[in-house]
Amino acid sequence: MSTALSFAPVAAPTGEPLRLAMQRLWLTGQVLPAGARLVVQHIFQSEEERPLEVIYSFPLPRDAALRRFRITGDGFETHSELKETEEAVKAYEKGLAEGSLSALARQYGDGIVNLTVGNIRPKEKVTVYLEVLAGVELRDDGFRFRFPFTLAPAYHARMRAAVTEGEGEVELPADEFGDVILPRFRKDASSLHEVGFELSVLHELPVEEIGSPSHSIRVRQPAPGSARVALAPERDVPNRDLVLDVRFRETRAQVLAGPREGKRPFAIIVPSTLFGPAAEAPRRTVMLLDRSGSMAGEPIAQARKAIEACLAVLSDQDSFVLVAFDDKVESMHRAPVPATREERERARAFLKKIDARGGTELAAGVREAARLLGGEGDIVILTDGQVYGTEDILAQARATGVRLSCLGIGSASQDRFLSLLARETGGVSRFVTPRERVDLAAVDLFASLGRPVATGLTAEGVQPEPPRFVFAGTPVLLFGETENHGRVDLAWDGGSLSFDVPPGDAETGEAVRLLRGSRLITDWESRYPKEEAVAPLRKRRQSRVAERLLELSRTYGLASREMALVAVVRRAGDRPGELPETRVVPVGMPQDTEFQAYFPHAAPMLASLAPPAMAAPSARKIVFDAGNASIEAAAPVRPGRLTRLMRRAREAPPAASGDSGLIDLAALLEPDGGMPGGSPEERAARTVAAVLAFVAGGHSSASGAFRLHVARLVEYLKSLSPAAGPETLWIGTAVQAASSGKAPEGAWLELARRPGAGWKELEKSAQP
Amino acid sequence: MTLAEIAEASGLPARTIRFYIARGLLRGPVKGGRAAAYTEEHLERLEEIKSLQARGSTLAEIARLPGGPAKESVLPPATSWWQHAVAGDVIVWVRADASPWRTRQVRAAVEEFARRVQPAGNEGRKE
Structure with missing residues (x-):
């Protein structure tokens, strides 16, 4: 038998059905390897006796811009217009005063958008379909797509946080942030609007796997070149980003293009492997660790381990310094020091003292890191990026002239900010969820830094400009437009490549043109001087940034802070002058972010004591079927390795998993590349075991997060001159395994970590 | 004004x-x-x-602070509930934020209860 089931939020003290102003947020659209073209459905339902004005705040994903919206309801459908922001606000207010249904999508600093829908009539349902362009995080073998279903609270020195009725509230200074309205934050998102998605992933390269470390997904491949990815359960709650990983079976350049008005807009993705190997040079690195309160728990514990493992890659010729920041900056040394064993031990002791506390004064951390580096080298930041006033931080980071690479950690996106921080300074960024292995991602990122595979890139007809540096693992994305000759030449210091731009189809051409526009707008938004951001229109018109944003918005038909989207629906029965009831849509605290980290004086939540009313007239019907929660996949797509990795990490304590063991192992490497030991024999045997342990874990000298560790261990083995016999054979086996990626069976990890282990133990560890 | x-x-x-x-x-x-x-x-x-x-x-x-208007109604803290319509005349409510094992336990009990309160003549019918 089965029972009919529905979901009905109610007010705890009274048991009355709760009136949600926004009922549903549903994401659809197409995800391409160069970016996504999305439509976000927002369903607003009034249960009020008065007209309603609803404000929904959300953050833009990386490289994103709003294109247009459509507002529909019983007997009407209207499309938005793109107007200069102040004109759009005036049109919205006029429509509201006249009693008409009005909607405004307006962008503020930090990529926050307020979607405001006013004069929703009593008991009326209104749907807004908002079209959004968004970028993706590219990797040589695929990409990661991230979409925010909630907004993370963040830190600002002048912000005010309070707890009202058990919910967190954040207020920002109006002189810096204008009239942006932020949502209230709920500890428990289960009584909020439902969220979900159904996306098409369009691809030319064959897909190896599609996975999600954030949601249970269902993947189908209805046709070659197109996969459908949907939320497996019927609905979800708004407490984390959607993260999708798409990995291709092969690594090669991809060119997306299509005809448009006699030209051919294009996007070219060039894998880093096409630029050749990295040049050898000593590394100079500042590891900058965010120790703010929001990093408390697993993120900071993993970040500490990750730094230890990254330091293990360094040799005596390399130098480093550790800096930790919250609202104070603490550095381990006054200048980078050689990565000797003693210094790494000191670093380990320094890290042990680092716990999470305080605010996130990222700019101060970056300034100190840049000062220590003295203009040469890399800063690697491990942070959740949860800060307001990001444009100011970006300006300060650009001014230092130092390259920044970012490892973002969080379940709610600050991806837009961290990707800008890295790109604007010439570095690379990765963003992981706290339920993935942060330490593995850090080691992987670190392995690609320090030595670019190419510098000095130039290409005609390409805008924005190509990046200054290319690092292993991260491809180059070029946007541009050609006449119909269809060829793009890319040159760099010591090399060049040419790409044919195919005729393509009009839909792809339009998609890449819009993605280029949203990327350019994002870049310029980040250059807003703080003092101009909320200046009056007359003053702002003189701003170079505002002028450029207006031009870009008009050229591409995309919103920015200078232009907003507005629609007014005039209907019979509009009642001028009636004041609507204003409601702000609350959001859930991001998963794995402590409520107390932002709202420390939280009053205890009211317990639900009253029995609920017997019937909820507006209850939503939910089909409950546990079988839907599994991942269904049709060949050749299968659930992602990251998903499995995440699941494993969730199921087992981190210290017990194999990857944790490898992190610990990586941290043991000596500056000469070998394992520690009391004698040359012990060191050699444990180094062989370490190579085999890494290879058995899926890492070779060319691939995997620990590729640099494997390469250094192999270098050490090659430098030895063992006596003939089993030693030579074992070293040969390890060198061969590192290049082939295949290791014989054996308890290698345990042996590599055991002090006193030698050749005899190695023989015993090998399993027949 | x-x-x-x-x-x-x-x-x-x-x-x-x-x-x-x-x-x-x-x-x-x-x-x-x-x-x-x-x-x-x-x-x-x-x-x-x-x-x-x-x-x-x-x-x-x-x-x-004093000086403002009398406080207008604000949304009370929310809880969410699953509604099981176990029969035409019976609805069972269960807190939606219970732990998964508790949800499973309650759901099994609700299903058992649903079987017992079926109107006469429906007992053996499969839905």
Whole structure:
């Protein structure tokens, strides 16, 4: 038998059905390897006796811009217009005063958008379909797509946080942030609007796997070149980003293009492997660790381990310094020091003292890191990026002239900010969820830094400009437009490549043109001087940034802070002058972010004591079927390795998993590349075991997060001159395994970590 | 004053003023509909709110201070519930934020209960 089931939020003290102003947020659209073209459905339902004005705040994903919206309801459908922001606000207010249904999508600093829908009539349902362009995080073998279903609270020195009725509230200074309205934050998102998605992933390269470390997904491949990815359960709650990983079976350049008005807009993705190997040079690195309160728990514990493992890659010729920041900056040394064993031990002791506390004064951390580096080298930041006033931080980071690479950690996106921080300074960024292995991602990122595979890139007809540096693992994305000759030449210091731009189809051409526009707008938004951001229109018109944003918005038909989207629906029965009831849509605290980290004086939540009313007239019907929660996949797509990795990490304590063991192992490497030991024999045997342990874990000298560790261990083995016999054979086996990626069976990890282990133990560890 | 006029006079956007009214910081207009009007008293209150904010008060704190309107109704804290319509005349409610094992346990009990309260003649019928 089965029972009919529905979901009905109610007010705890009274048991009355709760009136949600926004009922549903549903994401659809197409995800391409160069970016996504999305439509976000927002369903607003009034249960009020008065007209309603609803404000929904959300953050833009990386490289994103709003294109247009459509507002529909019983007997009407209207499309938005793109107007200069102040004109759009005036049109919205006029429509509201006249009693008409009005909607405004307006962008503020930090990529926050307020979607405001006013004069929703009593008991009326209104749907807004908002079209959004968004970028993706590219990797040589695929990409990661991230979409925010909630907004993370963040830190600002002048912000005010309070707890009202058990919910967190954040207020920002109006002189810096204008009239942006932020949502209230709920500890428990289960009584909020439902969220979900159904996306098409369009691809030319064959897909190896599609996975999600954030949601249970269902993947189908209805046709070659197109996969459908949907939320497996019927609905979800708004407490984390959607993260999708798409990995291709092969690594090669991809060119997306299509005809448009006699030209051919294009996007070219060039894998880093096409630029050749990295040049050898000593590394100079500042590891900058965010120790703010929001990093408390697993993120900071993993970040500490990750730094230890990254330091293990360094040799005596390399130098480093550790800096930790919250609202104070603490550095381990006054200048980078050689990565000797003693210094790494000191670093380990320094890290042990680092716990999470305080605010996130990222700019101060970056300034100190840049000062220590003295203009040469890399800063690697491990942070959740949860800060307001990001444009100011970006300006300060650009001014230092130092390259920044970012490892973002969080379940709610600050991806837009961290990707800008890295790109604007010439570095690379990765963003992981706290339920993935942060330490593995850090080691992987670190392995690609320090030595670019190419510098000095130039290409005609390409805008924005190509990046200054290319690092292993991260491809180059070029946007541009050609006449119909269809060829793009890319040159760099010591090399060049040419790409044919195919005729393509009009839909792809339009998609890449819009993605280029949203990327350019994002870049310029980040250059807003703080003092101009909320200046009056007359003053702002003189701003170079505002002028450029207006031009870009008009050229591409995309919103920015200078232009907003507005629609007014005039209907019979509009009642001028009636004041609507204003409601702000609350959001859930991001998963794995402590409520107390932002709202420390939280009053205890009211317990639900009253029995609920017997019937909820507006209850939503939910089909409950546990079988839907599994991942269904049709060949050749299968659930992602990251998903499995995440699941494993969730199921087992981190210290017990194999990857944790490898992190610990990586941290043991000596500056000469070998394992520690009391004698040359012990060191050699444990180094062989370490190579085999890494290879058995899926890492070779060319691939995997620990590729640099494997390469250094192999270098050490090659430098030895063992006596003939089993030693030579074992070293040969390890060198061969590192290049082939295949290791014989054996308890290698345990042996590599055991002090006193030698050749005899190695023989015993090998399993027949 | 109309809303547009008080917005102009106070330097605050109209949407912010509506938000303050909904938030219980400011009284609503003195009349309704087309004749909705705001007075000097409203303007003074807006100036007071701005000044209190500049001195570090949060909107929640300002709303609690004397001088504002009587607090308007705000949404009470929410809980969510699953509704099991086990029979035409019986509905069972279960807290939606229970742990997965508890949800499974309760669901099994509800299904058992549903079987027992089926009207006579439906007992053996498979739904």
